[in-house]
Amino acid sequence: MGCKFSVIVPIYNVEKFLPTCIESVLSQSFKDFELILVNDGSTDNSLSICEKYAEKDSRIKVINKKNEGLFLARKSGLKEANGEYVVHIDGDDSCEPELLSYLDKNINEQKPDLIIYNYNLIDENNNFIEVNISPLGKENRLFNGDEKKDILKTMFENYKVNNIWIKCGKREFYNAEETDEYDYVVMGEDVIYSMPLLKNTERIFFTPEPLYNYRVNRSGVSRRIHTKYIYDFLKVRKCFFQTIESLNYDDLKQPFVRRYMHGVCNYLMKLHLLNNHSQYKKIYSDVKKSEIQKTAVTYQKKWGFANTVTWFICNPVFYPVSKLLSKLYYKKV
Numbered sequence: 126m127g128c129k130f131s132v133i134v135p136i137y138n139v140e141k142f143l144p145t146c147i148e149s150v151l152s153q154s155f156k157d158f159e160l161i162l163v164n165d166g167s168t169d170n171s172l173s174i175c176e177k178y179a180e181k182d183s184r185i186k187v188i189n190k191k192n193e194g195l196f197l198a199r200k201s202g203l204k205e206a207n208g209e210y211v212v213h214i215d216g217d218d219s220c221e222p223e224l225l226s227y228l229d230k231n232i233n234e235q236k237p238d239l240i241i242y243n244y245n246l247i248d249e250n251n252n253f254i255e256v257n258i259s260p261l262g263k264e265n266r267l268f269n270g271d272e273k274k275d276i277l278k279t280m281f282e283n284y285k286v287n288n289i290w291i292k293c294g295k296r297e298f299y300n301a302e303e304t305d306e307y308d309y310v311v312m313g314e315d316v317i318y319s320m321p322l323l324k325n326t327e328r329i330f331f332t333p334e335p336l337y338n339y340r341v342n343r344s345g346v347s348r349r350i351h352t353k354y355i356y357d358f359l360k361v362r363k364c365f366f367q368t369i370e371s372l373n374y375d376d377l378k379q380p381f382v383r384r385y386m387h388g389v390c391n392y393l394m395k396l397h398l399l400n401n402h403s404q405y406k407k408i409y410s411d412v413k414k415s416e417i418q419k420t421a422v423t424y425q426k427k428w429g430f431a432n433t434v435t436w437f438i439c440n441p442v443f444y445p446v447s448k449l450l451s452k453l454y455y456k457k458v
Contacts, residue, residue, distance in 0.1 A: 128184075130158040130225055131208030131296065135198035136175065136216035137165040142340065143174050145251060149219035149338070151182060155226040158212075160185045161202040166192025171216070196307065196314040199289070203299055211299060213290045217340050219251075224336045228293050231330055235267055238326035239294040241276070241286065244337035256335045260285055268329040274374050276331075277323060280316065281365060281384050289315045291337055298325040304364070312354045313361035320368045352399060355392040355408060362388070363417040382424040383432065385417065390435040397444075397451040406441040 132150050136143060150160050162175040162185060172189055179185040188201050199213060210232065214220055221227075228240055241261065246254040260283040261276070268276060280286050300321040307317045323329075362385050369377050389412060396408060412418055421428075428436070438447045 128157050128159050128208045129155075129229060130210050130212055130293075131161060131202075131206035132158055132212045132214060132225075133161045133163065133199060133202035133206065134214050134216050135163045135165055135195050135202065136167060136171050137192065137195075137198070138167045138169045138171060139216040140167075140169045140171050140174060142217040142219075143171055146214060146216055146219050147174075147178050149222070150214065151178075152222055153220075153225045154223055155229050158184065158225055159206070159208060161188065161205055162186065163188045163190065163198045163202045165190060165194070165198040194309060194311055194314070196304075196310055196318065199314075199318060200304075200308070203296075206296055208296060210293050211296050212293045214337070215290055218290065219247075219338045219340075221245075221336050221338065227332075227334060227336060231332065235328070235330045237267070237328045237330035238298055239292060239322050239329045241329065241331045242291050242293070242337065243333045243335045244288075244291055244339045245335045246341050247338045248341060251338075254341065257285060257339075259331075259333055261331045261333075263333050265333070266331045268331065270327055271372075271374075273323060273326070273329050274372075274377060276329060277365075277369065277372075277374065278377055278380070280319070280323075281381050287313075287315050287319065288339075289318045290339075292319060292322065294322045294326065298322055300325065307360055307364060310357045310360055312357040316361050317364050320364055324368050324371055350392075350395050350399065352396060352404075352408065355389070355396060355412065358388060358392055359412065359415045359417055363415070366417060366420060379424055379427045382421045383427060383429055385421055386428050386432040386436065389418070389421075390432060390439055393439045394435070394447065394451045395455055397448040398455060402441065402444050405444060409439065409441050 134146060164172045164175055175187045179187045186205055188205060190201055231240060243259045244257050246257060248254055260279050298321065303321045304317050310317060366381060369381060393409065396405060
């Protein structure tokens, strides 16, 4: 049976916060939805919690799968979704009681393919901290056609718009096959998940209304630097650049590459703290061989002085110097 909204919740070892998350969906004033709980191989009581709620409410589907990460958990939920629109909520977050009602109202009025909304910051005990200040502005805005260029530019300049859990899109515009090569990306999976939506949609409505509650200082996801992250970074930026190309937004390419160079140099310098010279040398070589780095080289004259100098220092030839600079500049990770 179809419904208006499919709410997909990827879950991994969040038993402490999961009941709050599920209750925030079940207590919605708008009732025409299904709740898809995707247990991504949790080793705590998360699956048991999901099953107990499913016994009480027929709108709940439980998917139990092996641990493969957020990206594949979301895709598993999407395959089972029947809603006209899809909403994403992380298992240790929650949503406001009027989330679906507010979305439904604006869907009826604005006829959007995609809605982007704002969020609150809450602490471990569900206490309100503050409302996020969205870089998309303080007023409602409808982006039509090529106006979504502004959203793409904001996304590569400001991470606050990247999260998939502040986006509600028509299910027909989620094209899972477009992102198959990125299935095991850990850092930046929200961006990859968002790209087909931004590429395929024509009407995008933004509201500064805080409809989502994001829990800070969470313990479920590590924020530490890992060597794998730079490989994820390269894949995410490749996906981003391909989207810019597919939309023929040529004027975004140079600022995107400049921002990319800042990011890749930042990662390389941080990785001095985790790797020895031979390990770092391989990473640097892999970066140079990557598709996105080869693209960036074609814009080398536009990198900016700081990026150019930092990339030069990142060369393994200067490893002792750059490692020392990293230790002085970055906190221990």
